[in-house]
Amino acid sequence: MKKFLFLLSGILLSFGLTAQENTIKENDSIQIRKIFNTALVNGKAYNWLDHLSNAIGGRLSGSLNAQKAVEYTQSQLEELGLDKVWLQPVMVPKWTRGTREYAYIQTGPGSSTEVNIAALGGSIATPTGGLKKQVIEVQGLEELEECKGEIKDKIVFYNRPMDPTHIQTFKAYGSCVDQRYSGAEAAAKYGAAAVIVRSLSLKIDEHPHTGSMSYGNLPNSKRIPAAAISTKDADYLSGILKLKKDLEFYLKLSSENRGEVKSYNVIGEITGSEFPKEIMLVGGHLDSWDLGDGAHDDGAGVVQSMEVLRLLKEIDYKPKRTLRVVLFMNEENGLRGGKKYAEVAKINNENHIFALESDAGGFTPRGFSFEASDAQFAKIEGWKTLFKPYLIxxxxxxxxxxxxxxxKNEHIVLAGLAPDSQRYFDIHHAATDTFEQINKRELELGAATMTSLIYLIDKYGL
Amino acid sequence: MKKFLFLLSGILLSFGLTAQENTIKENDSIQIRKIFNTALVNGKAYNWLDHLSNAIGGRLSGSLNAQKAVEYTQSQLEELGLDKVWLQPVMVPKWTRGTREYAYIQTGPGSSTEVNIAALGGSIATPTGGLKKQVIEVQGLEELEECKGEIKDKIVFYNRPMDPTHIQTFKAYGSCVDQRYSGAEAAAKYGAAAVIVRSLSLKIDEHPHTGSMSYGNLPNSKRIPAAAISTKDADYLSGILKLKKDLEFYLKLSSENRGEVKSYNVIGEITGSEFPKEIMLVGGHLDSWDLGDGAHDDGAGVVQSMEVLRLLKEIDYKPKRTLRVVLFMNEENGLRGGKKYAEVAKINNENHIFALESDAGGFTPRGFSFEASDAQFAKIEGWKTLFKPYLIxxxxxxxxxxxxxxxKNEHIVLAGLAPDSQRYFDIHHAATDTFEQINKRELELGAATMTSLIYLIDKYGL
Structure with a gap:
């Protein structure tokens, strides 16, 4: 009977809530419709991204292009007439790729095949004349341990592919990225000469996908070069290794770590009219890898975040809470911008109630992923029906x-925009991450989806 | 209190159902997981589509390519080891584009700009030397009526754009397609010399989008040429018309209607083991427009439909009901295949309980749209949670x-696969509808989603 009454009270409660919610929803759905219409008819994200991608291009931390992106986004935020726009200084690692990488497989005298590689971000160079070594293929860090006796003076070829059965491609990425990040450190311990890593892509093509790697605590003298190889060439190499185990692989990289340089997070703010000390943050990262123009990673997140503030201004909505856009520097190879922002926020004793990042590509938005308490999440989930007309x-x-x-702390809600992920790793960190791969509407829908959530959080709190 | 008890019984009932459903769902979710894994790891749809798109190409009704597509898909279905594979003859209209269309805007002596056009499917040719006339712009068929006195001997330029605020782009298409389909018929009545129609695309680019049009009951002598103009050129023309109302537009088309020829629907069947007379149909259309290779419209639907039968065979599931794949001929300009199939089904007194079509592009599947009674729909909706892991x-x-x-009749449930629609009209009926625009995983996910629904309908009926 107790259970019975409990169920009953649940029903009555939900009936009560429904009535109240209906009124809320009517006003809110009008505002959200305005947000979407403005984004789709009169959006600015696509034009901003055109400039970032085509007029500027790849924005490697510490590069001139990264500095151009700082100046451009700062000027664009200033044009929006926000309450404050400022640059937050941050020291970032400067790594350069140097002249184009080069690699080939030699199966015998006069018999060689060129393959497509790209130095991993942070990798040291090979000797000037390159290096030519035998190859040992492993399917990941665990398998490396199993054949540690055979590694010495060889090139370790990490070839575990992403698992295509994951519906969310980020899960497939997550279960392979350790090869790229820690592969060189692990192989160097057993005396490897270099590592090549299968590109983290579900598509079989000729484009190598770079990305960050770390030598951990290895001293400089122990560090070895590391490069990504395209999926097509990885399959080719794996096949040919089965026929000729002692083939040689030639690798030449000119990449270099050049210490640290000064850069900036770009920040803009609409100060809250009622609760200025409660800060809602929306952001993406300004830096990108250098092979493409970084349109999806994360030019899209940058312009969508800027668009959130612009759209609220366009529909004449004045946030009660402070809304800040933060364009972070150096997500790709150091996360210095994110760390610096949090450090300064802590020093200033700022109260962030919510932070939303868009860093999963500019594809059709499907919703959000939340780091929140169950109670906070339940509150947010109550708004879900408002998003249904937009297929969110x-x-x-x-x-x-x-x-x-x-x-992150025990109070803040963190969220990530979750766009459709099927195409993301086809182009992620590769030369194919370009503006041509952006669909204007998909980008705009993402911005409107983010803006709608910010609107609701501003209105109802967390 | 009555209401109270009613609510209570509802709760108990739903608890009861939940328990039963859990068992069902456990088995079903295993089967559906198998379907998705097989499609994603070992799918065949992408290779089939590569052949249809690249080895064959555009498949205009009545063309040699359409015949090649009939023979290719028939042979592929035969290789699957179905219980029956056959061709169903159907007469289709044969329309040919002829030599490349050509058009320019002349604003004065020696001052002309070439624009991108494509004859609409079914349009007659211009005179051999083309025609050059003044232009009157209207925003649709209603506005044509308002200026009917000014139409005579002019080219009517229909320029109502698709409304970007529709989240589902098919709605935007639906509210503009009358200009393309009936624009020539309407304008001819007022003595127009020809019509040009703004391409039905939300993207501003240089590609004209063709599509079907009809002269209704107009006698041959009254028919006028009709062409699509690219959105970019439509905007250009509209802008320049504001400056120079009496500019002239030159148009040359060589298209021709060449009567009817014999073609085929391609049909394959797995005969039901328990209820062979209950037919479930899955299909798409084999024909396409000729400007691109018809990869999305509707090569994708064709190969996904074939893949449904192959996937069920791969996971060793034998349908209780008869499962038929039908690759329809002539959807684009006549619907002859669909009409013929229904006609024969009626003559043979066949009982179709369900038909599912994929004809909205090979993009990430989001779900389905159903023509069903409320009771039928409620039953299907009960399976929705099984699709959640696949983001359907x-x-x-x-x-x-x-x-x-x-x-359609009062018993059958009809359904359409609903993929993400944001990019569809960018390439629909244009030269850009090519295999390169297909993402392998998105295509495969669509096939798996369709197969899962067919599996559930086979298992539980409707």
């Missing part, structure tokens, strides 16, 4: 975004 | 597919 359906607890991670 | 969330009552429409 994915509200799940999970990860959020790398740059906002350092803000 | 869209189950709505609405339209289904053109080819299966003629099967």
């Amino acid at each position: 359906h994915y509200f799940e607890q999970g990860g959020s975004g790398a740059d906002i991670g350092p803000l | 969330h869209y189950f709505e009552q609405g339209g289904s597919g053109a080819d299966i429409g003629p099967l």
